[in-house]
Amino acid sequence: MKVLLRNPKREVELAGGRSVNRLLDDLELSREAHLIIRNGTLVPGDARLEDEDVIEVRPVVSGGST
Amino acid sequence: MTAQPSRCRVCKAPAVIDLPRHNANFCAEHLVQLCSRQMAKAIEDWEMFTPDDRLLVAVSGGKDSLAVWDMLIEAGYRADGLYLGLGIGEYSDDSGGYVRRFAASRGLKLITIDLRDDYGYDVPTAAVATRRVPCSACGLSKRHLFDRAAIEGGYDAVVTGHNLDDEAAVLFGNTLRWEIDYLGRQLPVLPAANGFPRKCKPLVRLTEREMAAYCLIRGIDYVVEECPIAAGNRHLGYKEALNEIERRSPGAKAAFYLNFLNKMSPLLAEHTASARGDVGSCAGCGAPTTGDVCAFCRLVEKSSTHEAVPVEIVLDTRIRR
Numbered sequence: 241m242k243v244l245l246r247n248p249k250r251e252v253e254l255a256g257g258r259s260v261n262r263l264l265d266d267l268e269l270s271r272e273a274h275l276i277i278r279n280g281t282l283v284p285g286d287a288r289l290e291d292e293d294v295i296e297v298r299p300v301v302s303g304g305s306t
Numbered sequence: 307m308t309a310q311p312s313r314c315r316v317c318k319a320p321a322v323i324d325l326p327r328h329n330a331n332f333c334a335e336h337l338v339q340l341c342s343r344q345m346a347k348a349i350e351d352w353e354m355f356t357p358d359d360r361l362l363v364a365v366s367g368g369k370d371s372l373a374v375w376d377m378l379i380e381a382g383y384r385a386d387g388l389y390l391g392l393g394i395g396e397y398s399d400d401s402g403g404y405v406r407r408f409a410a411s412r413g414l415k416l417i418t419i420d421l422r423d424d425y426g427y428d429v430p431t432a433a434v435a436t437r438r439v440p441c442s443a444c445g446l447s448k449r450h451l452f453d454r455a456a457i458e459g460g461y462d463a464v465v466t467g468h469n470l471d472d473e474a475a476v477l478f479g480n481t482l483r484w485e486i487d488y489l490g491r492q493l494p495v496l497p498a499a500n501g502f503p504r505k506c507k508p509l510v511r512l513t514e515r516e517m518a519a520y521c522l523i524r525g526i527d528y529v530v531e532e533c534p535i536a537a538g539n540r541h542l543g544y545k546e547a548l549n550e551i552e553r554r555s556p557g558a559k560a561a562f563y564l565n566f567l568n569k570m571s572p573l574l575a576e577h578t579a580s581a582r583g584d585v586g587s588c589a590g591c592g593a594p595t596t597g598d599v600c601a602f603c604r605l606v607e608k609s610s611t612h613e614a615v616p617v618e619i620v621l622d623t624r625i626r627r
Contacts, residue, residue, distance in 0.1 A: 246462055247532055274550040275323070282522050284312045284324040284331050300518035301545055302368050302532060303472055 241289055243267075244296045261285040263295070273301045323519050326556035334523045341520045344511040354506040356492050359462035361385040361506075364452050365408075365416075365543065367401030367529045369521045370467030372408050374509050376526060378465065379412065388455050390448055391420035393428020394508045394535060395617035401529045409527065418458070421449055425611030429535070430620040435612035436605055439618055440535040443605065450602035454593065456503035463504040471514045473507070474563040475544040489580030493571060500585040501594035513559070534621055 242253050242262070258266070260276045260283055276283055277296040289295055312321040314333035321331030332340060348354070355361060361378065365371040365387040378385045389405045392398050402418075409416035424430045427435070432443035456464045473492070480488045498504040509517065523530055536542065551558045588595045590603035 246530055247537075249531075255327075270546070270549045270553065271326075272513075272515060273546075274517065275522065277522070282322040282334070282519060284321045284457050286311050286324070288311075298518065298522075298530060299532070300514045301367070301471070301542065301549075302370070302514065303536065303541060 241291050241293045241295055244294070246297070246299050255291060257288060257290045259285065260287050260289060263289055264297070267297065269297065274299055316344060323516075325516070326437070327513070327552070327560055329556070337516070337519055338523055341373075341512055341516060342377055343382065345374070345508045346381065347504075348494060348508050348511045352493075352506075353507060354495045355383070355463050355465075355504070357382055357384070359384070360460065361463055361465050362417075362452070362456045362459060362461040362466045363387050364448065364467070365389050366404050366467075367404035368467070369518050369526070369530075370469050370472075370509060370514065372467075372526050372528050373517045373520050373524075374465060374467045375408070375414070376412075376524060377520075378508070379414065379610070384419065386415040386459075387463075388419070388452060390416045390451055391422070392419065392444060393420075393422045393617075394430065394533060397529070397531065397534055397617075400531070404527060404529050419455065421447060422614075425472070425606050427606065427612070428614070431612055431615040432605055432609040433535075433620055434615045438605075440537075441539055441541070443609075444535075446601055446605060450600070452592065453503055454591075457501070461503065461615040463498075463506050465508060467509055467517075468507040469509040469512050469514050469517055469558060470563060471545055471548070474548055474559045475511050475541055477563055477566055478544045478548060479540065485573065486577060489570070490565075490574040496566070501587070510562075510563070523554045534617065544569050551579045 241254050243254055245252065259273060263276065264271050264274060271285060275298045277298060278287065278289060278293050312324060312331040312338050313319065314321050315330035316336040317333060320332040322334050322335055324331045361383055363371065363378065363385050365375055366389070375385060375387055387405065387409055389402060391402055405416065428448070429440055429444045432438065432447070436443060452464050479491060480492065494507045494510045498506045548559050548625045585594045585596055586621035587593070588600035588603055590599050593600045593602065595601070
């Protein structure tokens, strides 16, 4: 699957289907700090991702000191 | 073939998001409903404002401020936007574009202030000229100019997009250092007083993951990239620590912050009232201040006469540290 990552913006190719939560664990990314968009649609943690999918890993944490 | 195993808690349609703190999944429609209801509860619980009030929403181009503006308009409130051009290179150019497109597409009134054009400085220059941390120079400029715009524009309240994660991280930092004065003032609504406008944070019951999902579902295009200057700052470190706690104990962030408001804030109220100093008017701009000249006017004086500093210089300095 093609995976788009941010901060910095980059693209990686991963082989093998897995769940959203497993993908985040594999990438060592916090589930609380990211959303997964599969082929343009938001999906929950137990959704299955397949090799032909295009995945965006969107970070949600923002902000300087207030 | 892709599976869609989890279902919305409300309608049993395929879910788009899991929210461990609610021990539930939600479809797009009911996630939007959840966000709207949580905002409405915050507005009501802390008596932030009414539909008769004129609101000024501080918008940055990020998910939270655009979401709160959208939710307020959807809920029938009268809300204009205020965007502050900070002069942080391409990041500010992009952010301003998102705000202008959002306002134009909905026919909303947007007020724009540009630090360089209107006050002769930008955030990178102010950071170097005043030897402040860039986020501190930025925050000082925002607070002063949002307050002034609200007062001069006759608005009843300034609304910001601070969410549960923002407030929990600030609380975490203030608690680590036992900053009693700051803790006493950390409330979702600050009443108008001493020349300051009322300030409200309607998103304090919602996490930033929920707000990002809200924007995706509502088709709100926002700046996803992090502010290059803020990257790696202490505030973001607190958020990371709290998210690790949240992973082990879902709901911990909400309990930490909301129980602080319910149990600790009342105990601090007396201290806060007694610690309030005398407030006069700034000799430069007339804004409320405890000194002769307010911190913003001092910042402008130093920064506007300083040679312009490109954002790359500030970034290089931070990387070397």
